[in-house]
Amino acid sequence: MKIAVASDHGGYNLKQQIISYLNSEGYEVVDCGTDSEKSCAYSRYGILCGELVASGRVTYGVAICTTGEGIMIAANKVKGVRCGLVYNTMTAEYIRRHNDCNMMAMGAKFTTFEQAKEYLTLFLNTPFEGGRHKERIEYFIHYENK
Secondary structure, eight states: OEEEEEEOGGGHHHHHHHHHHHHHTTOEEEEOOOOSSSOOOHHHHHHHHHHHHHHTSSSEEEEEESSSHHHHHHHHTSTTOOEEEOOSHHHHHHHHHTTOOSEEEEETTTOOHHHHHHHHHHHHHOOOOOTHHHHHHHHHHHHHTO
């Protein structure tokens, strides 16, 4: 499975740890940047990661900034992306199970590497439940395609 990972300067260190972890688990990782802790715009990297996900070149995306909010908003501007903010194990599971998210965002200021590994495992291994949730997802996909 191929996963894109992006961050701004605030998420850079956690991104580097996540990339190493995903590689050690056998995933193919695309590093969407940034490449340092030098101040930069999260929007650029969130959108780049989202474009890879929406195009199908990767299966999932992981986006990290200081809070997770900004890079999540940026990723969600890409048509076809559903990026949810993960801040505990329940959100990591439910953004997949109920929302069929293809990207997850995390805030490096509030997420330890150990937590991030747990969230990633849940996100990557939880299937979409479908059922009543499928209709809800189809509603905003229809809206997005208008």
